[in-house]
Amino acid sequence: MSMINYAAREINCKIVYYGPGLGGKTTNLEHIYGKVKPDTRGKLISLATETERTLFFDFLPVDLGTIRGFNTRFHLYTVPGQVYYNASRKLILKNVDGIVFVADSQVERMEANLESMQNLYDNMAEYGYDLTRMPFVIQYNKRDLPNAAPVRDLQAALNPGWEPADATKARVAPDPYHAGENLIDQLPSGEWVEHVPYFEGVAIAGDGVFDTLKAVSKLVLKALA
Amino acid sequence: MNPGAATWSFDEQDLNAITLTVTRFLGETGAHSALIADRAGQLVTTVGQPLNFDPTVFATLTAADFSANDQLARLIGETDFTTLFHQGEKESMYVADVARRLILVTLFDNRTPIGLVRLKMKPVVEELTAHLDRVISRSREGGKTQPNILAGAGDEIDELFNW
Numbered sequence: 001m002s003m004i005n006y007a008a009r010e011i012n013c014k015i016v017y018y019g020p021g022l023g024g025k026t027t028n029l030e031h032i033y034g035k036v037k038p039d040t041r042g043k044l045i046s047l048a049t050e051t052e053r054t055l056f057f058d059f060l061p062v063d064l065g066t067i068r069g070f071n072t073r074f075h076l077y078t079v080p081g082q083v084y085y086n087a088s089r090k091l092i093l094k095n096v097d098g099i100v101f102v103a104d105s106q107v108e109r110m111e112a113n114l115e116s117m118q119n120l121y122d123n124m125a126e127y128g129y130d131l132t133r134m135p136f137v138i139q140y141n142k143r144d145l146p147n148a149a150p151v152r153d154l155q156a157a158l159n160p161g162w163e164p165a166d167a168t169k170a171r172v173a174p175d176p177y178h179a180g181e182n183l184i185d186q187l188p189s190g191e192w193v194e195h196v197p198y199f200e201g202v203a204i205a206g207d208g209v210f211d212t213l214k215a216v217s218k219l220v221l222k223a224l225a
Numbered sequence: 226m227n228p229g230a231a232t233w234s235f236d237e238q239d240l241n242a243i244t245l246t247v248t249r250f251l252g253e254t255g256a257h258s259a260l261i262a263d264r265a266g267q268l269v270t271t272v273g274q275p276l277n278f279d280p281t282v283f284a285t286l287t288a289a290d291f292s293a294n295d296q297l298a299r300l301i302g303e304t305d306f307t308t309l310f311h312q313g314e315k316e317s318m319y320v321a322d323v324a325r326r327l328i329l330v331t332l333f334d335n336r337t338p339i340g341l342v343r344l345k346m347k348p349v350v351e352e353l354t355a356h357l358d359r360v361i362s363r364s365r366e367g368g369k370t371q372p373n374i375l376a377g378a379g380d381e382i383d384e385l386f387n388w
Contacts, residue, residue, distance in 0.1 A: 001232065001263070003233055003234065003235070003263060003265075003267045004232065004234035004374065005240075006236040007240040007270075008270075011375075014266075014267070043279055043282050045285065047289075056289060056293070059266075059282070059286075061282075061285075067381055068378060068381065070374060075267065075285065091292040092289075094264070095263075095265035214386045214388075218383070218385075221382045225373075225377065225378045
């Protein structure tokens with residue numbers, strides 16, 4: 001739930017990085033922490049096990065600039081990816097404003113990606129949130145690995161699209177991040193489908209990390225406008 | 226189904242009312258500081274002596290603590306735990322739920338008896354709930370008393386991310 005504090009002149013929003021275990025969610029936050037100016041971010045908090053697996057969440061607050069005199073403060077969270085931590089995952093999703101799904105591009109992890117995506121839909125639905133109508137982007141991480149699945153396969157599996165929530169959106173909308181591709185498109189059958197923006201990433205090297213963050217943050221603010 | 230979580234906003238008047246209530250509570254109990262966060266972990270305000278730690282992080286961890294304890298409560302057949310108490314050697318904290326929307330964290334040292342904090346907490350929570358009701362009802366009315374500060378700001382938002 002975004003919170004506007006008129007006294008402090010701050011807009012606070014919550015973004016959650018979701019996805020299968022060892023997919024790179026924490027690595028995204030670590031890269032952001034290392035790259036943004038220290039005066040625009042807080043501490044990176046990790047509630048992790050002794051083996052550095054996320055137990056509850058990682059948390060990083062970042063300020064992404066000022067708009068109309070209000071500081072935009074984004075609270076970035078990761079969830080534990082391991083299947084059996086679902087209770088913790090669900091807690092972190094409460095009052096979320098935007099979601100980043102960090103998929104592991106490795107062919108062997110396709111099943112885990114699908115399971116995590118389904119779990120995301122289910123957990124959001126339990127809170128009464130409609131994932132298809134809120135700020136949501138996908139990052140295909142680990143694109144540098146030799147066993148990375150082709151992006152079109154990942155798109156077909158994880159971002160097949162859904163019917164646009166609003167009938168007025170039934171018109172071609174180009175994907176601003178990929179020339180020649182569309183976010184909203186008409187299938188040969190005549191049906192309209194809407195995809196979420198996606199990004200290719202190598203989070204460990206920082207590739208795609210800020211593109212992903214910028215895209216989801218922008219969607220969150222636009223949802224408020 | 227909702228597209229997502231709703232938005233709410235605090236204005237100067239809300240924060241002045243909250244601060245006044247909590248300042249009085251601190252005076253009555255001798256507790257040195259208080260912090261108010263929402264249940265999502267976003268800091269609303271701090272009251273009393275300046276805190277010598279990062280309040281943003283503190284707010285997040287407190288909300289997580291509360292949420293985890295809520296789940297523990299359900300496992301033992303309770304709907305929730307409305308208060309939590311963490312006792313340290315010198316510093317302690319008492320955490321109270323406010324209408325399932327906010328969390329009031331009271332920080333005090335060993336000169337303040339916990340019984341006094343407990344005793345004075347109930348009326349403070351009731352008063353904060355009344356303040357909060359005004360915030361919530363205003364949000365439900367579409368924030369009529371505050372204009373949407375981002376209305377029509379599409380281009381400015383694009384510009385903000387032009388880096």
